[in-house]
Amino acid sequence: MSFFSYAWDWVTTSANWQGSDSIPQQIIAHLGYTVLPLLIAALIGIPLGVAIGHTGRGAVLVVNLANAWRAIPTLGLLILLAVYLGFSILTWLIPLVVLAIPPIIINAYEGVAGVDPDVKDAAKGMGMTPWQQVTRVELPIALPLLLVGLRTATIFVVATATIAAYIGLGGLGRFIIDGLASNDYGPVAGGALLVVLLAVLVLALFAVLNRLVVPVGLRKQAELGRTE
Amino acid sequence: MRTRTATGGIAAIAAITLAAVAACSSSASSSSSSSASASASSSNPLSSGGSSTSVVVGSANFPENELLATVYAQALQAKGVKVSTKLNIGAREVYYPQVEKGTISIIPEYNGTLLTVEVDKTSTAKTTAEVDAALAAKLPSTLQVLNSAPAQDSDSITVTQATANKYHLKSIADLKPYAANMALGAPPEFKTRSDGIAGLKATYGLTFKSFVPLDESGPLTLAALQSGKVQAADVFTTTPQIVTDKLVSLADPKFNFAAQNVIPLVYKPAMNATIINTLNAVDAKLTTEALLQMDNAVITEHASYSTVAAGFLQAEGLS
Numbered sequence: 001m002s003f004f005s006y007a008w009d010w011v012t013t014s015a016n017w018q019g020s021d022s023i024p025q026q027i028i029a030h031l032g033y034t035v036l037p038l039l040i041a042a043l044i045g046i047p048l049g050v051a052i053g054h055t056g057r058g059a060v061l062v063v064n065l066a067n068a069w070r071a072i073p074t075l076g077l078l079i080l081l082a083v084y085l086g087f088s089i090l091t092w093l094i095p096l097v098v099l100a101i102p103p104i105i106i107n108a109y110e111g112v113a114g115v116d117p118d119v120k121d122a123a124k125g126m127g128m129t130p131w132q133q134v135t136r137v138e139l140p141i142a143l144p145l146l147l148v149g150l151r152t153a154t155i156f157v158v159a160t161a162t163i164a165a166y167i168g169l170g171g172l173g174r175f176i177i178d179g180l181a182s183n184d185y186g187p188v189a190g191g192a193l194l195v196v197l198l199a200v201l202v203l204a205l206f207a208v209l210n211r212l213v214v215p216v217g218l219r220k221q222a223e224l225g226r227t228e
Numbered sequence: 229m230r231t232r233t234a235t236g237g238i239a240a241i242a243a244i245t246l247a248a249v250a251a252c253s254s255s256a257s258s259s260s261s262s263s264a265s266a267s268a269s270s271s272n273p274l275s276s277g278g279s280s281t282s283v284v285v286g287s288a289n290f291p292e293n294e295l296l297a298t299v300y301a302q303a304l305q306a307k308g309v310k311v312s313t314k315l316n317i318g319a320r321e322v323y324y325p326q327v328e329k330g331t332i333s334i335i336p337e338y339n340g341t342l343l344t345v346e347v348d349k350t351s352t353a354k355t356t357a358e359v360d361a362a363l364a365a366k367l368p369s370t371l372q373v374l375n376s377a378p379a380q381d382s383d384s385i386t387v388t389q390a391t392a393n394k395y396h397l398k399s400i401a402d403l404k405p406y407a408a409n410m411a412l413g414a415p416p417e418f419k420t421r422s423d424g425i426a427g428l429k430a431t432y433g434l435t436f437k438s439f440v441p442l443d444e445s446g447p448l449t450l451a452a453l454q455s456g457k458v459q460a461a462d463v464f465t466t467t468p469q470i471v472t473d474k475l476v477s478l479a480d481p482k483f484n485f486a487a488q489n490v491i492p493l494v495y496k497p498a499m500n501a502t503i504i505n506t507l508n509a510v511d512a513k514l515t516t517e518a519l520l521q522m523d524n525a526v527i528t529e530h531a532s533y534s535t536v537a538a539g540f541l542q543a544e545g546l547s
Contacts, residue, residue, distance in 0.1 A: 083447050088457040167448060168413070168440035168457075178441060181416035 010186030029170035033161040041100035069102035107149025111142025123175025281312035286332035296336035333498040354483040364482035377511035399479035413458035416441035438442035
């Protein structure tokens with residue numbers, strides 16, 4: 001049997017959509033484990049990235065982060081926290097926030113730092129205060145890259161929130177881990193497929209967001225210029 | 229395109245999942261086919277002729293098994309047998325075929341899992357005597373098991389000292405009036421295993437308030453037990469934390485969990501009376517308590533396998 005036939009058989013079994021620990025319940029739980037860390041990471045990462053991009057100070061932090069962050073062992077961190085903090089909300093929140101912050105900070109920094117110096121100069125020349133420079137000029141121009149950073153972070157957290165199941169919580173990881181433990185490949189393949197589908201949904205969501213939020217002129221400019 | 233990273237990420241997720249499922253299904257089929265091809269025993273250069281009293285003692289890839297192999301090896305050396313060791317080979321899928329062919333002569337095993345994983349998947353034998361008998365009857369012709377030790381490394385329902393004192397718990401049966409207020413922590417497969425949730429209900433009439441899926445008697449399960457996230461947990465009976473954290477493993481008088489006695493699995497043509505008698509003598513003295521203390525020394529106090537093994541053998545007059 002192939003991955004897809006296992007997944008399809010399992011997802012189309014109606015019993016899996018009812019009762020406790022059903023597919024809809026775990027999807028909702030999974031979204032919870034995704035949205036909260038992202039909100040926190042954005043609250044920390046965007047202001048920090050913008051500040052570093054605007055002032056240019058602390059850029060060394062961002063560069064090193066860019067090189068090192070993919071090496072962070074999220075699962076190892078989770079288990080370490082479980083042993084030392086017990087099973088509190090912080091145990092799963094901290095590793096996912098740590099995972100989400102780097103792409104947000106890096107892209108916020110690059111977005112703001114990459115604003116055309118002539119434009120920045122013009123803003124200063126017009127007498128705008130630093131706050132006005134950031135909010136009226138630099139942030140709108142940095143928006144496409146900022147959204148890329150948020151999108152990257154969201155997809156990574158959606159894929160990694162499966163680890164919450166390791167410490168007995170729910171989410172789509174529950175299907176994968178329980179299935180693996182019982183050598184039952186239906187939930188393993190099905191759970192994995194649902195995670196992938198959620199990630200694709202995130203992509204679509206951000207495409208819509210991009211269209212809604214970024215001004216037309218800036219969108220074209222960003223599409224021509226940036227690589228990541 | 230700008231979306232290269234995201235698509236790359238999704239492709240990676242899909243590829244890894246595909247690989248994982250493929251690996252799972254291929255390893256599941258290969259372990260069943262290896263036991264089927266076992267009976268084709270050809271002449272093995274390692275065990276040719278009667279002059280070799282040289283044996284190879286192997287072990288699986290976890291500390292307790294390496295310790296047991298060291299104990300066996302030292303006991304045999306003390307009786308003048310030529311021994312070489314091959315520790316840390318791997319999981320059962322890896323070493324079992326090696327013992328069948330005689331590349332490994334002796335390996336410490338656990339009678340329950342050996343029976344249900346390699347020898348007879350449908351077996352319902354539970355007690356030590358039943359399991360040993362089933363093994364003797366169904367092992368392939370090149371293999372033999374010697375006497376099983378009293379020591380068991382099996383699943384158990386374990387509680388903290390405080391819980392045991394509070395409810396006066398000695399055996400799993402004592403949990404019956406209190407289980408409805410307790411959360412049980414165990415590996416995820418406990419939900420579907422026949423000796424898991426269903427077994428506890430059938431054998432002891434227990435229904436727990438909730439089930440928290442954790443790891444196999446690992447750091448998560450022990451942390452959950454200590455922090456009070458669960459009040460009872462599935463902990464292996466020779467886990468060192470039982471000593472260091474003063475946990476209480478409840479007795480299983482009705483054998484919900486099948487016996488898991490330490491037992492030497494040997495390659496028959498390599499055996500002689502000296503080897504068999506030596507190993508049986510070691511097993512006679514190997515109790516769960518003794519094994520637990522040795523595991524604690526090796527895992528928690530980082531003593532060397534050879535020192536701990538030598539200490540045990542000396543104390544029992546076997547060296």
